[in-house]
Amino acid sequence: MFHRTAIHVLLFTFMHWITKVRSLNNEKMILDILGARGVGIREATRVDSIDGCMEKCGKCKVIVFYADQMCVVFDIVTAAFIVSPGAICCIREEYNVMSCAPCTLMKFNVTETDVTSLRSKIGIWHYFNSSSSIVNIIPHRWRKSSDDYEMICQSEGAHLASIRSREENDFISGLASSACHCKHIGIISSLRNFSVYSWRDGTPMNYTNWLPDEPFVRFGRLCGHMWEWKGWANENCDSYLSPSLKCCAVCKKPTIT
Incomplete structure (x- = not known):
């Protein structure tokens, strides 16, 4: 040693x-x-x-x-x-x-x-004071879906990120912006009604930032990602976005008190 x-x-x-x-x-x-x-x-x-x-x-x-x-x-x-x-x-x-x-x-x-x-855990987190939470960017990996990234976040006691305000949206959008063209976040549709969305971590859905014409009408359970210009779009939760899109993921959890 x-x-x-x-x-x-x-x-x-x-x-x-x-x-x-x-x-x-x-x-x-x-x-x-x-x-x-x-x-x-x-x-x-x-x-x-x-x-x-x-x-x-x-x-x-x-x-x-x-x-x-x-x-x-x-x-x-x-x-x-x-x-x-x-x-x-x-x-x-x-x-x-x-x-x-x-x-x-x-x-x-x-x-x-x-x-x-x-072997080590994710470990390095960015603190966002307004929501008393910490977030971490997971680099894009080939053939990883929103559901796959959620499992990675859960292994760290977190979920894909919920976003409660414009300030938090801008904060998350600015993290690793040069490396990530988009970021998976924790928005997910209802199993019974694919047009109704909520956050994976149970946070109330009080803020959205969908791009024009989004969320797009699709079949199946839908998840969301944030584009580098800060608007949101949806895709099937088990689908793989093209590697050329360089879509990272954002894990979020409360700070320890």
Whole structure:
């Protein structure tokens, strides 16, 4: 186990390096900044999706895909702590399989097959004072529906986000706006009447921001998403939006009192 001071140094070093590389204009990053190779980093570049990040991996040990589309590739698993708001971490397991899960605080001081301690919860949340709640952006993932994202949120004691005011709508819309063209939110139609909507978390439906001609009349249980220009649209809850739409998801839960 590393001394607390050493952990803080590693954390500062990595995060300072990430800040540096994100400020560069070129897509291929110089890896020797502040000893990046010392924490196992081979490459840091922007990609369109987690699938694009996976393509960069090759025989790497770990990839981290951030909500702002930064992809960081690790060739070795070393003693490094990574703070990764809304990121997805993929770790090479037995039989050369890459296993992916949300990550925020990852400790890379284990063996390749000892991946249990590399599992982590979503963990990094944004506080919205007016509703005494915290929200988190989940990066878009191929073949994930609104129902799939709701299950991810529930695993963290949350639901896809309810929105109670224009201020909250603008707050959520502004999170990770450069990486997410749309965001799944927690609006869902009634099982008996598909034209009647409510919030998954039981919040009263006192505010809506549908785009013109929305909600569109469809068959089946319907869910909603927020477009980057802040209007809402609906789709079937079990449908997969095109990866080119880069539709993330927003989890929300009350603050702990």
